Amino acid sequence: MTTERTPVSRTRAQRSQDSRARILDAAVACLIDGGYSGATTLTIQSEAAVSRGRLLHHFPSRDRLLVAAAQHLAVKRVADTEERVRRVVEQNPPADVFERADRVIELLWESFSEPHFWASIELWTAARVNGEIADALRPEEKRLGAAIRASMARMFGEELASRPRFKQLRDLLLTSMRGTSLTYTFEPRDPRADAMLAQWKDLARLLLGR
Known part of the structure; x- marks a missing residue:
């Protein structure tokens, strides 16, 4: 039976x-x-x-559905970005660790113009005045944040991720990219030509040793 x-x-x-x-x-x-x-x-x-x-x-619950949906997509995009970095590095090996960092920063920045980012921003904004969605979002964002931090360490590689100021760079990149992306809501432009991209790459060299 x-x-x-x-x-x-x-x-x-x-x-x-x-x-x-x-x-x-x-x-x-x-x-x-x-x-x-x-x-x-x-x-x-x-x-x-x-x-x-x-x-x-x-x-x-509608709010828990929306939180689950946004987190579901975000986790997938973190994995996809990491996979893209892996393919780029394998297909065209960087000359040194800082060239690798440049590529990671470019791909990471691309992810901030993708649907998962805008879906999460909708929920973050709603959470400011909606206690139920804030309560649902808080633990999920903590889990997602941990996944992003672990993924970034793998993307940059052990040599850079083990340097004393890597965590500082990681957090600065995430917060700065998030804030810069928000300006695209009222000023659409090509993110690949954003002046901040060169500054983020310079910041990586400054904080990680060159």
């Missing part, structure tokens, strides 16, 4: 997993397209093409 039930159980589990993923993807799309106020459960339900019952089964 157990053998007969297993395929059915797996199929149901897979269907549940697929519908959850669709809901998360739909929530991110709604956050990006309509902002926090536009990402209603009805809009998300329609975008995901799931029933009301299915949506509420996975996420009884």
Whole structure:
């Protein structure tokens, strides 16, 4: 009997997993397209093409759904950025550790113009006046922050990540890139030509030894 039930159980589990993923993807799309106020459960339900019952089964709270969606995408983007760095380094090995740092900074900066960043900003802004979303966001951001810090150490490589002022550089890059990205909301431009990019690279040399 157990053998007969297993395929059915797996199929149901897979269907549940697929519908959850669709809901998360739909929530991110709604956050990006309509902002926090536009990402209603009805809009998300329609975008995901799931029933009301299915949506509420996975996420009884709208705010927790939005937090889960943004974090889900952000974790994926952290992994994707790290993988891009790995491929770039393998395909065209840098001449030295600072050339590697330049490439990491370029790819890291690219990630601040991607959907996950804007979805997270929508939630951060909402959290200022919404206690429920702030409570849901706080532990998730702590976990995400730890994942980002670990990923950055791997991307820069052991030689640079072990230097005394690496943590200072890491935190300055993250906060500065976040702030610079926000100016793009009212002044769209090509991020690859941003004057800050050269300054971040200079900062890496200054803090890490050259």
